[in-house]
Structures are given as structure tokens and as C-alpha cells.
Amino acid sequence: MFVQVTMELLRGMGTMFQIFILTLIFSLPLGLVLALGTMSKFKPLSYLIQILVWIIRGTPLMLQLIIIFYGPGMWLGHNIWGGNEAGRITATVVAFTINYACYFSVIFRGGIEGIPAGQREAGQVLGMTRSQIFFKITLLQMVKRVVPPMSNEIITLVKDTSLARIIAAQELTQRGYSFMKSAGLVWPLFYTGLFYLIFVGVLTLLFNYFEKRLDYFR
């Protein structure tokens, strides 16, 4: 039984990891774009993004996931995600990407605005272009500032992947829970928790490493 549960949970872990890594890949750059958008001098764009961020941060991620997965089917008459597991994971990644990009954008904005104006001005008087100033001066200083708040959000993302069971994706929590329903076993739930703990532990080590790597400047 233990081997069977382990195999099942490892499969769930795979799904969890898929949602986690794809969400990060898409939401980090999107969050940066949204952050630059909110700081844009073109006010309508800035307001539009602020409203989007308000809506996404102001409603439950679970609700957003339900709307994104079931919404198209109700409005268009056919499920654009497809009914299989891959479709469910895709819908989850889309919902999570939008949600996390909004949170990330606020963190990025704080990181950029926290950099003294003198840094940008020093670049300007040295004849640098706006993009050179961003990539050569601002970006790394921002990354250093956002690592601690970012690590919080990313750890939350790990555990938020369990929400995907609401649209019946076979992720980690769902698989652990299934043994309680089918065989009346409680211990697989604790075992499931251990999977999350180990994963978050590895992430924490990774963040500590990043912080150390960026420790060479202040």
C-alpha cells in the first residue's frame, strides 16, 4: 500500500510541479511588464492595469480558476480547454499566471521605485539610453530588493496549486485525498503534507542561495 500511495503522490507532485514552474515562467515576465505599465506616463494604461490588479487581488483565486475553466464553455458553448487532464492543467496555469502576475507587478513596482532617482540620473548624464539604464543599472538592483518578498509569494504559489482540484485536476492534494475516500486512509494526507514540506524546503534553500549571491553589493 505504501508503495502504491508513494507512486500516486509522486504523480501528483509532477502535476504540482508542472503548474508551479509554468506559472512562474509566464507570470514573472508578465508581472514585470504590468509593473512598467503601472509606472507608465500614459495614464489610461496605468489606470487600466491598476483596475485589473484590484480585481484580481480582490477576488479569490479559486473563483478566478472556476470562471476561467468553466466560463468559456458556458458562454461559447464549447469547452476551449478540452475535457482531459492536459486541458485542466492549461486552464489552471492561465488562471494562476494572471493572478500571480498581478501580485508580482506590485512587488516589482516597489522594487523599482525603491531605487534612488540618482541611479537613473547618473546613467542619463553618462549618455545611456532608457533601455541601457533599465538593463544595466536598475534591473539587478531591483532583483536584489524583490528576492525576499518574492520568495514569500512563490512559496504561497506552491500551496495554491492544490486549488486546481476544484476543477478536478489530479494534483498532489487531490491524490492524497482520494485514498481517504476510496480506502478510508488518513495517513496519506500527512504523507502528502511531507511532499509539500520537502519541496518548499528545497525552494527556501534556493532563495537563500540567491540572496547570498546578490550579497556582494548593497
Added chain:
Amino acid sequence: MAILEVKNIEKHFGSTQVLRNVSFSMEEGNALAIIGSSGSGKTTLLRCLNFLETPDSGSIAVKGEMLYDASRGASQNERELRKKRLHFGMVFQSFHLFPQYTALENVMLAEQLLAKERPDYKQNKKAILDEIHAHGEALLKKMGLEQRENHYPHQLSGGQQQRVAIARALALKPDILCFDEPTSALDPELTGEVLKVIRGLADQKTTMIIVTHEMAFARDVADEIIFMDDGYIVEQGKARDVIEHPQEERTRQFLSRYTNG
């Protein structure tokens, strides 16, 4: 011919006017000191020269080339603006070194980025970069910092940081080097080493505009002094004359605080 000609510069921040009809010119190889109390417009004037602020009216010409003329409408696209800024170098009060780069990298960065725009960059990449590296090292040596090349800004004292900032500003060989209160963020001990470097630049006939509160330094190093108050140039003349025999009552008041202090 004057290397710099500034005419009738006016600048407002909201409803407060910070520069009023400011006009002056300076000769190549001269050092010009600008003195005056806080809020008199000295720093804003320097920032206008470096195009960190846009004057509301007036004109700025360097070596006879009109860089800015408010009456002609300022279509300042980034490319032109960058070229114009390169006529001036700027040393800030609080250094503004890039913290993620070493002293040498700080000095080389702008030159490396500009080199990428050269048409022969791809073919001669190695030679060009070697040349920039040698130039950066030479500048730091000139600042007495050859032992500090690979230090990051936070590992340097304030005086050392400011000397790196001076080397960084010199790297692009500006026509006019501007200093915005270069020693105001330093304690008296470190002030001396920075002033010594600036004095050395003056001896080599570097064209400089220095906003400063160091009156003795201004008197000894600058060729001319401008005294500003409330956005106006109140008095301008030979350095020694302005400090020792000021003509205007307002200048006398200002200077008495330093001599009696």
C-alpha cells in the same frame, strides 16, 4: 570664443521660480565656482546644463553649437538628448555610483555601451575593449585609486567613492565637468582628498563648473566665481575679487557668515 554660453535661463517648479534670467559664459580651461545659500538655484542650474531639468526659457550653447533654445521649441528626442548630455560630465553630491559594479566597472560602463554603437565594434571588439580597460585603469590611477579597482562602492570610503565618481565622469571626456557640492556628503577628513583631486584637475586646465560651500577652495582654485541668490546671479567676477572684495551687499552678508563662522 566662450566654451559655454548660457543666456536668460528661467526655470519654475510649479509656482516657485528657481532660476531668474540667468546668463553667463565661461572660457575653455577655466574653473568656475558657483556659491550661494541652499535654495538659491545653484543645483538646478547645473541640472539644466546636464538636461536633467528642462529650462522654461533661455538658451545653452557649447563651443558655439546651440544645444538648447527654449524659443525654438524643444523637440528633444532621446538620441539627440544623449549626444548633448555628453558635452557635460556630472559629479553628484551623493556620488550615485552603481552599487553592483566595481570601481573600474563603474568607470568603464558608459564607454563600453557607447562603443557598441561604433560601426567597427564587431571587427575590433577586443582592441576596443582593451583600450577602454586601459583608459579606465589610467583614470583610477590618476585619482590615486589603482589599489581599489576591484572594490565595490560599499567597500570604499565616501572620499574614495567620490573620486571614482569623478573618474567615471571624466571617462567620456566631457567638454565641461560639473560638480554639484562634491564634498557636502563627506566628513571634513575626507573632504580634503576630494578637493585635492579637483585642484589637480584645475591645474591641468580642465574646464569645470563647481557648485560648492567651500569658500577658501573656491577662492584658491576657481578662476571665476558666481554668487547666486533667490534664482538670480547677484555677482560674478574674478574669484579672489568676489570673495575678498564683494561689490554687492547681499554677497557681503553671505560671505560674512563664512568668515565669522
